[in-house]
Amino acid sequence: MGVSGKKILIAVSGGIAAYKIHFLIRDFIKKGAEVQVIMTPDAEHFVTKLSISTLSKKPVYTDFYSDNGTWNSHVEMALWADVMIVAPCTANTLAKMVHGMCDNLVIATYMSAKCPVFIAPAMDLDMYQHPSTKQNLELAEDYGHFIIPAENGELASGLIGQGRMAEPETIAKAVEDFFNSGSTNKSLEGKTVLITAGPTYEAIDPVRFIGNHSSGKMGFSLAEEASKRGAKVILISGPSSQVINDQNVELHRVTSAKEMLVKVFEFYENADIAIASAAVADYAPKEVAKEKIKKNDDSLTIELVKNPDILKTMGEKKSHQFLVGFALETQNEEENAKGKLEKKNLDMIVLNSLRDEGAGFKNDTNKIKIFTKTEKKEFDLKSKDDVAKDILNFVESQLLK
Numbered sequence: 001m002g003v004s005g006k007k008i009l010i011a012v013s014g015g016i017a018a019y020k021i022h023f024l025i026r027d028f029i030k031k032g033a034e035v036q037v038i039m040t041p042d043a044e045h046f047v048t049k050l051s052i053s054t055l056s057k058k059p060v061y062t063d064f065y066s067d068n069g070t071w072n073s074h075v076e077m078a079l080w081a082d083v084m085i086v087a088p089c090t091a092n093t094l095a096k097m098v099h100g101m102c103d104n105l106v107i108a109t110y111m112s113a114k115c116p117v118f119i120a121p122a123m124d125l126d127m128y129q130h131p132s133t134k135q136n137l138e139l140a141e142d143y144g145h146f147i148i149p150a151e152n153g154e155l156a157s158g159l160i161g162q163g164r165m166a167e168p169e170t171i172a173k174a175v176e177d178f179f180n181s182g183s184t185n186k187s188l189e190g191k192t193v194l195i196t197a198g199p200t201y202e203a204i205d206p207v208r209f210i211g212n213h214s215s216g217k218m219g220f221s222l223a224e225e226a227s228k229r230g231a232k233v234i235l236i237s238g239p240s241s242q243v244i245n246d247q248n249v250e251l252h253r254v255t256s257a258k259e260m261l262v263k264v265f266e267f268y269e270n271a272d273i274a275i276a277s278a279a280v281a282d283y284a285p286k287e288v289a290k291e292k293i294k295k296n297d298d299s300l301t302i303e304l305v306k307n308p309d310i311l312k313t314m315g316e317k318k319s320h321q322f323l324v325g326f327a328l329e330t331q332n333e334e335e336n337a338k339g340k341l342e343k344k345n346l347d348m349i350v351l352n353s354l355r356d357e358g359a360g361f362k363n364d365t366n367k368i369k370i371f372t373k374t375e376k377k378e379f380d381l382k383s384k385d386d387v388a389k390d391i392l393n394f395v396e397s398q399l400l401k
């Protein structure tokens with residue numbers, strides 16, 4: 001499936017990241033898509049029509065009017081497209097899009113488009129942080145557009161932070177996933193899936209915390225897969241660098257176990273399936289110092305108190321939900337996992353062992369075993385995206401029983 005045979009309209013605006021667009025065009029063409037590129041007049045300072053038209057195999061338009069007295073039809077191009085991608089999207093072009101300031105070919109085409117629109121913003125650090133940019137991105141999201149967030153890194157100005165346009169592969173993946181999701185079965189249509197992900201951070205003082213190595217990847221992969229299957233997804237994540245571009249996923253970021261508990265119970269009642277993949281800290285400092293603790297003594301004792309057990313509370317309050325827990329064990333794995341399944345009133349538990357190479361916290365892969373009260377299933381080492389598929393397939397098979 002992917003982009004093969006799809007008509008892709010790419011609008012380039014005037015930012016340094018415009019050079020990356022060549023790679024995206026080449027990738028789409030290689031994969032069998034038809035690509036039409038339009039540019040703002042300013043984009044011509046950054047890339048040439050010649051290089052782009054050579055790669056896209058079509059003329060590139062920047063203006064309404066042609067030299068021969070005809071005009072370039074924004075309406076025709078807009079209606080032709082299966083998808084429109086604005087990349088890089090400058091602060092200026094974004095503002096014009098969301099406020100309907102239709103003074104160039106790109107904006108006129110955008111405003112005539114009925115297809116899904118993807119926006120890959122690219123700006124310098126402070127432009128990206130500016131309240132107007134944030135508000136405009138929110139507006140674009142409200143219009144139903146897909147935002148592919150800018151990434152962190154070194155910016156053209158030399159500053160470091162968020163603002164770099166997403167890499168061409170990331171943009172291509174977002175678009176391909178969109179087309180692929182149309183062909184996957186909507187087996188979770190009408191269901192609400194609540195997922196927790198990532199670590200929690202428990203503050204010691206204003207600058208320090210107790211945390212763990214959880215990356216949040218497993219939970220984000222589950223959220224993405226559940227959404228592809230048509231579910232409405234509530235994703236509650238502790239601090240992590242994972243991002244998600246998906247309109248069916250409502251992401252709530254929290255920091256501590258206590259905050260996660262409160263957020264979970266805002267949504268638990270209405271969830272059909274709840275998957276707790278977060279690595280919640282078991283203990284938190286009894287008191288959080290108001291000021292940074294100074295290095296005065298040779299040793300420092302911090303008294304820890306037990307955090308609320310979110311999963312156990314979910315088990316206690318379970319009514320209709322299908323509740324899935326995770327166990328990350330280092331010894332007596334199966335016994336501990338099965339014990340947790342019973343004690344916490346779970347319907348299913350996913351075990352990953354730190355003894356298995358490639359499994360657990362930071363890896364892109366995972367190797368799991370699934371237990372219910374009556375069944376056990378073992379899986380091979382796979383990417384976390386594929387593990388998410390296995391987990392949801394198993395959940396669905398249980399729901400049918």
Ligand SMILES: Cc1cc2nc3c(=O)[nH]c(=O)nc-3n(C[C@H](O)[C@H](O)[C@H](O)COP(=O)(O)O)c2cc1C
Nearest residue numbers: 013014015016040042043090091092093122123124
């Ligand atoms: C060297 C250079 C780099 C620029 N990079 C960006 C950028 O990454 N993002 C952005 O929003 N504007 C950037 N600008 C400013 C835009 O080019 C400017 O706002 C322009 O009006 C955008 O027009 P357009 O949105 O119609 O293409 C840059 C300007 C220069 C001179």
